[in-house]
Amino acid sequence: MSPVHRLPDAREVALPIRLTGILILLSPISVWYVQAALVILVTVALLHPPLLFSWRLWLVLFLLEAIGVIRRWPIPDNHDYLLAYWVLAIGVALALPDPGSALGRAARWLLVVVFLWASLWKGVFSSDYLDGRFYGVQLLTDTRFTDMTTLLAGLDDAQVLESRAYLTAPDSTGIDRAAPTLDVGPDSAAPQANRSPLPVTARFHILVGVLTWGTLLAELAIGILFLLPRRWIPELVRHGSLLAFCLFTYTIVPIGGFGWLLLIMGVSMTRGNQQVTRIAYVLMCLLVTLVTHLPWSHKVTGLRLLGVGS
Amino acid sequence: MHAPTAPPSSRSQHRSVLLPLVPAALATLVAIGQWTLTRTDHLSPWKGGGFGMFSTNDRATSRGIRIWVVDGERERRVDVPSPLLAQAGTAATLPSPDRLRELAQGVMSLEQAGGDRPTQVRVQVVRTDYAVHTLAPRRRLLREHVLER
Numbered sequence: 001m002s003p004v005h006r007l008p009d010a011r012e013v014a015l016p017i018r019l020t021g022i023l024i025l026l027s028p029i030s031v032w033y034v035q036a037a038l039v040i041l042v043t044v045a046l047l048h049p050p051l052l053f054s055w056r057l058w059l060v061l062f063l064l065e066a067i068g069v070i071r072r073w074p075i076p077d078n079h080d081y082l083l084a085y086w087v088l089a090i091g092v093a094l095a096l097p098d099p100g101s102a103l104g105r106a107a108r109w110l111l112v113v114v115f116l117w118a119s120l121w122k123g124v125f126s127s128d129y130l131d132g133r134f135y136g137v138q139l140l141t142d143t144r145f146t147d148m149t150t151l152l153a154g155l156d157d158a159q160v161l162e163s164r165a166y167l168t169a170p171d172s173t174g175i176d177r178a179a180p181t182l183d184v185g186p187d188s189a190a191p192q193a194n195r196s197p198l199p200v201t202a203r204f205h206i207l208v209g210v211l212t213w214g215t216l217l218a219e220l221a222i223g224i225l226f227l228l229p230r231r232w233i234p235e236l237v238r239h240g241s242l243l244a245f246c247l248f249t250y251t252i253v254p255i256g257g258f259g260w261l262l263l264i265m266g267v268s269m270t271r272g273n274q275q276v277t278r279i280a281y282v283l284m285c286l287l288v289t290l291v292t293h294l295p296w297s298h299k300v301t302g303l304r305l306l307g308v309g310s
Numbered sequence: 311m312h313a314p315t316a317p318p319s320s321r322s323q324h325r326s327v328l329l330p331l332v333p334a335a336l337a338t339l340v341a342i343g344q345w346t347l348t349r350t351d352h353l354s355p356w357k358g359g360g361f362g363m364f365s366t367n368d369r370a371t372s373r374g375i376r377i378w379v380v381d382g383e384r385e386r387r388v389d390v391p392s393p394l395l396a397q398a399g400t401a402a403t404l405p406s407p408d409r410l411r412e413l414a415q416g417v418m419s420l421e422q423a424g425g426d427r428p429t430q431v432r433v434q435v436v437r438t439d440y441a442v443h444t445l446a447p448r449r450r451l452l453r454e455h456v457l458e459r
Binding site: 069073074075076077078081082085086088089092093095096097098101102103105106109110112113114117118121122125126127128129131133134136137138141166167168198215253 | 322325326327329330331332333334336337338340341345348353354355356357358359360361362363364365366367368371399400403404439440442444445447
């Protein structure tokens with residue numbers, strides 16, 4: 001029986017494939033004909049398993065995802081690209097004699113690429129990451145970090161708002177939110193003497209340092225853990241590091257699509273006797289979904305759920 | 311005389327080993343292309359599939375579009391027209407010469423449709439950088455295009 005018509009071992013690929021189908025339905029694309037085709041194909045496939053495990057379906061889904069990225073380029077986010085690569089990986093795996101092993105191998109190398117490139121950007125390519133400017137600015141301007149800033153850095157809401165007003169750049173409509181005194185011409189390096197200094201605290205600087213180096217080292221470590229041969233690294237360490245990264249990252253910065261993809265790749269690398277690990281991945285997917293999609297998630301972040309600051 | 315082909319099982323084994331690497335290879339190629347564009351055409355590191363998100367303050371919210379219209383001897387600053395908002399957003403993300411030229415042409419056309427006769431449209435993409443110790447914001451010009459009628 002050819003791989004095209006054989007349903008794979010349910011424990012090996014059914015779970016990551018079904019989770020990917022659900023993720024596609026939860027990730028709308030603004031290109032209407034691509035979105036319509038994706039929803040129709042994935043919905044029918046989830047209801048009809050022989051179609052769900054067809055490599056031809058997943059190659060068609062990859063082409064649709066690729067068209068969606070190309071039509072919106074350069075606007076799509078990184079998880080749009082990663083979803084397209086992952087859909088291609090599923091199609092390739094289903095066309096091979098051992099889909100479970102193939103999908104696990106594809107997942108491993110995608111994780112290596114993602115984490116090592118992210119580390120390269122932070123540690124080498126970026127000019128404002130290692131010196132703390134990235135988190136120094138984002139903690140004060142990105143609303144997703146507001147809770148962390150007020151709870152851990154010792155700043156109150158008024159100080160955060162004042163800092164955000166000071167740091168905010170003009171938006172893409174060309175309307176300067178900042179006062180005219182900031183508009184001093186191109187390549188301006190003039191100090192803004194009439195601007196109040198940022199109300200930073202010692203705790204703020206410590207938080208910036210911890211996040212800067214902690215994030216870089218965590219991503220570098222995960223990339224290396226998955227790069228090294230499996231027999232060198234205990235499975236608990238590899239899966240545990242990925243789960244921990246997703247727990248701390250995606251409950252604070254709710255980017256559900258990216259988090260789900262990392263977790264699905266983790267699931268695809270588990271084997272038959274790793275039921276507890278699979279359950280952990282699925283529970284983490286549900287937690288990321290709750291944090292990302294429910295209305296209260298923007299007010300009650302992971303930190304508050306853990307009782308920090310209460 | 312043709313060389314003997316490898317046995318099917320070896321070919322199958324090679325496919326099983328190599329084909330799963332294709333998505334990661336594709337991701338690497340795209341990431342290299344993205345890095346190149348960030349250097350040549352100021353593509354925002356947060357975009358383009360290079361996994362540069364959360365590595366730099368150079369993101370959409372730190373970039374802006376400035377447009378000046380010269381009408382005879384009068385120069386005036388204009389907001390991005392509503393019909394060109396999406397185009398301006400793309401130009402801010404990837405301020406290539408072609409995109410800025412198209413945006414300037416769009417502004418010129420809208421001004422002419424409104425009854426004005428501009429002689430020049432100047433489009434700038436600027437980015438806000440932050441000083442190392444004080445985080446003082448300062449605006450830096452990324453690219454400019456001047457369209458003459």
